[in-house]
Amino acid sequence: MTPPTTPRVSYIWSQELQDVSDDLPSNIGRSSMVHGLIKALELLDEIIEDKAHIDNHPRAQVVAPDEDLGTGDCLLKYHDKEYIDALSEQRPDSSPDYDPTAPQEPASSSSRPAKRARLDGSSAKEIQELDGFNLTHDNPIFTTLPKYVSLVAASTLTACRLLLRDEADFVLCWDGGRHHAKKSEAGGFCYVNDLVLGLLLLSKEGRIKMDYNSEGQEHGTNGNKRMKSRPPRILYLDLDLHYSDGVSSAFHSTKVYPDPMPKQKPPKPPSVMTFSIHHLAPGFYPPATPWSELTNPWLPTPFSLAVPLRAYTSSKTYKTIWEGCVEPIVKSWDPDFIIVQLGSDGLPGDRVGQYGNWSVEGEGGMKWCIQQVKKWGKKTIITGGGGYNHPNTARAWASVTAAVLDRPMNSETPIPHHDHFEEYAHSFTMEVLEGHMDDENDPEYIQGACEDFEYIATRVQDIVESSLR
Template identity: 35%
Template sequence: MKPWRLTLTNQLVLGYGLHEHMDCYSTRPASEDELRSFHSSDYLEFLKRVTPENADSFLQQLPRFNIGDDCPIFSGMWDFCSLYAGASLDAASKVLNNQSDIAINWSGGLHHAKKSEASGFCYVNDIVLAILQLLRHHPRVLYIDIDVHHGDGVEQAFYSTDRVMTLSFHKYDKDNYFPGTGSWDDIGGGAGKHYSLNVPLRDGIDDENYIRLFKSIVQPVITSYQPSSIVLQCGADSLGGDRLGCFNLNIAAHGACVAYVKSFGLPLLLVGGGGYTPRNVSRLWCYETSIATGVDVGLELPVKLGSPYRAYFAPDYKLHPSLGRDGRFENKNTKKYLESVRIRIMEQLRYLNGAPSVQMMEIPPELGRLQSELQNGVKEEQKA
C-alpha cells in the first residue's frame, strides 16, 4: 500500500503520454468538516494527533480504533489520509460539475475503513465521502467493487439506504479470508434491503469466467437500479500473482470490466484500492487509464520510461505479462457454482421493482446511526 505503487503508475501514464488526453489536477487535503460527513470526531482527532513518536500515550485508544498489525501508525499518516480523501472528493466534484465524464483517483479506493475505526490498511473511507458528495445532485449511485476483498466499509455505510446500491465481487471465506463478510445473503437492511449485492467467489477464478459473470450481473443491475452515476473500485489484488490475492486474472480481463462499465455512458469515478505487487498494480492502473481515455497503448512498455523505473518491470518489460496462466491457484469456481451465484443476484433484483424514487432533500448524513438502530433491532428480535 506504500505510495511507490502510485509513483510507478504515474511514470507509466507519463511515459505513454496519457496525461495529454485528460485534465490533470493537483489535489488538496480534505478538511476536517468534509471528513466528519462520515467519520466520527473522536476518531479523526486521534488520527490527527497520533504519531510513531507519541503512540505510547495512546495505548488505550489503539484497540478502540482498531490500530495494530493491519493498520499501523506511520509518519505523515494524517496528511496521507486527508490527501487521498481530498483527491476523491475533488474527483466527485469534477463529475458533479460536468467537468469530467470520467474522474480517476488511483490513490483512493480504501474501502475497509469504518465510521470510527481503521481496517485492512484503510484509515479514511474516501469512497463513502465521494459518494456522499455525488448524492447531493445524483438520485442514485451504484458502487461496484472488483478488489479481491469484500468492500465491507462502503457496504456498511450505506446498508440502510436505497440511494446507494453496492455490488462487490470478491473472495469469500468467512473464517479464513479477510474481512470474512460478503456472503450472498448479505443484502442490506431497512430501506436498503436488497440494495447490497455480493458476489462471493472461490480461489482461482480465471479471465473468461470472471468477465462472463461480471457482465451478466452488472447489466441487469444497471438496468434495474438506473443509477445516475457509478463509482468503480479497481483493487489490483484480484490480479493473478498478487501477494495477498488468490485469483488468476490477467490485466486485460480486469480492464475489460472497466471498459464494460464505461460503455454505459454514465458519469464514472474510478478509484484504486488493494494491490500488493507494485509492478503489476501500476501496469493495471495505467492500462485502465488508457481505457478511460480511449487511447491504445499497445503491449510494450513506453519508450520514455527510463531508469530507475524500467528495471522494476524486468524481465519481460511488457504491459501485459502472463499473470494467471501459471495455475498458481486451482480454479474452484465451477460453472454450476457461478450460475447459482448469478441466479441469487437476479432473485434479489426482482424484489426491487425498478429504480427507487428519491426525495432529493434527504442526503443520508447519519448512516452510522441508522445502521446502529437496525442492528439493535435485530439483536432485540433475537433475544425475544
C-alpha cells in the same frame, strides 16, 4: 444515456498527494510507480511550454485535489471526531520500520513479527488508545498520516465535484479507494473511507432534474409537464479481491421493500447501491459476515449486493458474472453516477491477494470490464484500492487509463524509460503474466448466482418504477 464520442477524462494527482501516498506502510512507493508509468506513457495532459511537437492523442486532464475538501469538518461527514483527532495528531518519527503486508515470521524466528507495530517510546495508555482505533498491527501510524488522510479524502471528493459540475465524464483517482476503513477505526491498510465520503457527497448534491407529465410519470420534452427533481441513483461497484466491508456496512439499509411493491405509498429506494465481487474463504480478510455471502434474492433490502467467489477466479468467470449479474442490475438500477473500486490484488502474483487469477487483457479481464462500464454512458469515477505487486499494479492501472482514453495499448507495449524502468524486469513490457491455477468456482454455483441476480434485478426495477409513479 448515449456515451460521448470522446469522453472528458480527468486525473487526480499532485506531487504532495503522490509523496504522502508513497508513505502508506502497506504500499511504500507504489504511488510513484503508478503515476510515473502513466506519465511516461504520455497519457496525461501536462503543462508543457512548447506543445508544437505534441500529437493529438487524447489525454487525461490533471486536476489537483482540492484541499478544502479534506479538512477535519469534511472528514466528520462520516468519521467520528475522536477517531479523526487520533489520525490528525502529529507524531514525529512515528513511521514503522516493518512491512505490514509481509508474511508473519514463524515463532522461532529471531526477527520481529512483521505485523506487530513497535511503538518505541509510547506509553501504555497511548498504545491502548491507538489499539482502540485499530491504529496498530496492520494499520500503523506514520509521520505523514494526517496529511495522507486529508489528501486521499480530498482526492475522491474532488473527483465527485468534477462529475457534479459536469466538468468530466470519467475521473481516475488511483490513490483513493480505501474501502475497509470504518466510522471510528482503521482496517485492511485503510485509514479514511474516501469512498463513503464521496458517495455521501454525490447523494447530497447530485439531485437529478426530471420532467413529469400531469400523471406524475417521467416524461420527455413534449406534452403537459412540470419540473421536479429526485435523489440520484448511485452504483458503487467493488472489484477488489477483498470484500468492501467498510463501504457496504456504511450504506446497508434495514428498510423493507415488499415483493411486489405496493401501489400506494411505496417505500423510496436509497440513493446508494453497493455491489461487491470478491474472494471469500475462512481466514481471508475481512472476516465473513451475512452481507459478504451471496445475496439472497428474497432479502427485504436488495441494495447491498455481493457475489463471493472461490480461489483463482479466472477472467472467464468474471465475464460470466459480469454478464449475468452486473449487467441486469445496472439496467434495472439505471444509475446516474458510478464509482468503481478497481483493486488489483486479484491479479496473479499479489503477495496479499494470493488467490488472484484475473487478467488485465482479454474478455473478462480488467480492461474488458472497464470497457463495459464505458458503454453504460454514465458519469463514472474509477479509484484504486488493493494491489501489492507494485509493478503489476502500475501496469494494470496504466492499461485501464489508456482504455478509458481509447488509446491503443496491449501486453506487448514496451515500458518507456523513466525513473522506475528497472523495476519492470525482465520483460520491460506492459504484460501482466496470466495465472495458471485452476479456477475453483463451480459452474453450477456461478449459474445459480446469475439466476438469483436476474430475479434481484426485477425487484430493483419494480422499486425504481414505483418511486417514479
